[in-house]
Amino acid sequence: DIQMTQSPSTLSASVGDRVTITCRASQSISSWLAWYQQKPGKAPKLLIYKASTLESGVPSRFSGSGSGTEFTLTISSLQPDDSATYYCQQYNTYLTFGGGTKVEIK
């Protein structure tokens, strides 16, 4: 099974900050990686697929990069509405989610 490890598990940043979340796969997954945003009590929302393709309607301050085993999700200028938990998910072999990164606004 492919394991996905996210870091950090929690981060606190100020409005306007650049925020980066890292996701590492236990083996190469090429670019078969998605990112989701989840707010409390809500279903996840797809942000990015194929490592760097922005889902329609997602603000351009979100971006994804990486391939192989190391990936990043970047929020270029953190907004209050971005307070949420973010999950990576590989879909190279079946699918596996990372443990999540909770983003808090200072």
Next chain:
Amino acid sequence: EVQLVESGGGLVEPGGSLRLSCAASGFTFSNAWMSWVRQAPGKGLEWVGRIKSKTDGGTTDYAAPVKGRFTISRDDSTNTLYLQMDSLKTEDTAVYYCSPHYCTSTTCYNYFEYWGQGTLVTVSS
């Protein structure tokens, strides 16, 4: 507009059974691969299992923790997905979401553009 409505959750004792349903609309259900994903209280997301479209064989795959206990099925005539859960354990307590896989005209991928609101299953004595 894609809509996914899960139902059937509730309280069940360890060792018991429960069947969840997911009513789908707004897309061609019969062509869709469908998955169940769960989330234990305060925890992360965990894939439960998948059923492919009948065109692609209608086969099912399951995550290791539920294999042999859970069964996914579909009724394309009513656009409904099911999750039969048997021999339930306390660690199966979670919100269960259904979701169609993202599919192009030629390929389906194992990620999700749309999600239901989820249904809570609590396994406790």
